[in-house]
Amino acid sequence: MSGGVTVEPAAGRRPALRLARGAALCSLAWMLAMVPLPSLAGAPETDCDIDRGACTRPLADTGITAAFELLPRPVQVMRNLSCRVVLQRGGVPVTDRAVRVRFTMPGMYMAENAVALRHAGGGRYEGTAVIVRCPTGSNLWRADVRVRSPSDPIGRWSGVSYTFRLN
Numbered sequence: 001m002s003g004g005v006t007v008e009p010a011a012g013r014r015p016a017l018r019l020a021r022g023a024a025l026c027s028l029a030w031m032l033a034m035v036p037l038p039s040l041a042g043a044p045e046t047d048c049d050i051d052r053g054a055c056t057r058p059l060a061d062t063g064i065t066a067a068f069e070l071l072p073r074p075v076q077v078m079r080n081l082s083c084r085v086v087l088q089r090g091g092v093p094v095t096d097r098a099v100r101v102r103f104t105m106p107g108m109y110m111a112e113n114a115v116a117l118r119h120a121g122g123g124r125y126e127g128t129a130v131i132v133r134c135p136t137g138s139n140l141w142r143a144d145v146r147v148r149s150p151s152d153p154i155g156r157w158s159g160v161s162y163t164f165r166l167n
Contacts (some may be wrong), residue, residue, distance in 0.1 A: 006040055006094050006142055007106075016065050017079075027042065030093070033066075033068050038125060039051050041054075046140070046164050046165050047162065047164075048068070048143075048162040048163060048164040049164065050069070050070055050073075050075050050129070050162075050165075050166070051073050051074045051075055051165040051167070052073075053073075054067040054068060054069035054086070055067070055068050055069070055162050055164075057162070058160070059147055059158040059159065060159070060160070061135045061158065062089075062147070062156055062158050063090070064087050064088065064089045064094055064147065064158070065087070065088050065089075065145045066086070066087055067084075067085065067086040067088075067149065068084070068085050068101070068143055068145055068162050069083075069084050070082070070083055070084075070129070070131075071084065073124050074167065075131070075166055076165055076166065077131050077132060077133045078130065078131075078133050079130065079132065080128050080129075080130060080162075081128065081129050081131065082126060082127075082128065083101055083115055083117065083126065083127050083128065083129040084117075084124060084125065084126050085099050085101065085117055085124075085125045085145055085147075086122075086124050086125070087099070087104055087125065087147065088094050088123055092123075093122045093123025093124075094123050094149060095119055095121075095122075095123055096119075096149070096151075097147045097148060097149060097150070098116070098147070098148040098150065099113070099116070099117040099125040099145065099146070099147050100114055100116050100117065100145075100157075101114065101115050101117065101127070101129065101143055101144065101145050101146075102114040102143070102144045102146070103129065103139055103141055103142070103143055103144075104135060104141070104142050104144065105140060105142070106140055106142055106163065107137055108134070108136070108138065110132075113129075113130075113131070113132065113143045115127040115128065115129045131166065139163075139165045139166045139167065140165055141161065141163070141164055141165070141166060142161050142162065142163045142164075143161065143162045143164070143165075144159055144160075144161045144162070145159060146158070146159045147159065148165050
């Protein structure tokens, strides 16, 4: 064998293997780039400053406004909180509804955390709630207030949501 280069069979396969691995990694990277990822820019904003007082919103298609608040302030996690909702229609207290409040964290699964409120007079509904500490450190919460009229024949719930941060 004069002046010739010998190539071992295993060495001849390595460039092809590297090329195949590179192509697979590029394909995987392209597929991952196509998957929409959550971003902080799209994170829900707060619409209720729960430490300043009650937050008021209309219930859809009912003519009723719901004022939601948690006490004592500042609101803290892992404490018994007085959860209050005041219902009014045209300034007149609404006294004949079933009211529930469910606490969730936007974008995160949490165990059921809901409280049924009882009418305490004058359109004010009250109950006791505890907002748990999130192990991730997140402090963004949503309270979903649901209201049902006893005269509704199929028991529909109207609702409104409040998004807030706990410090």
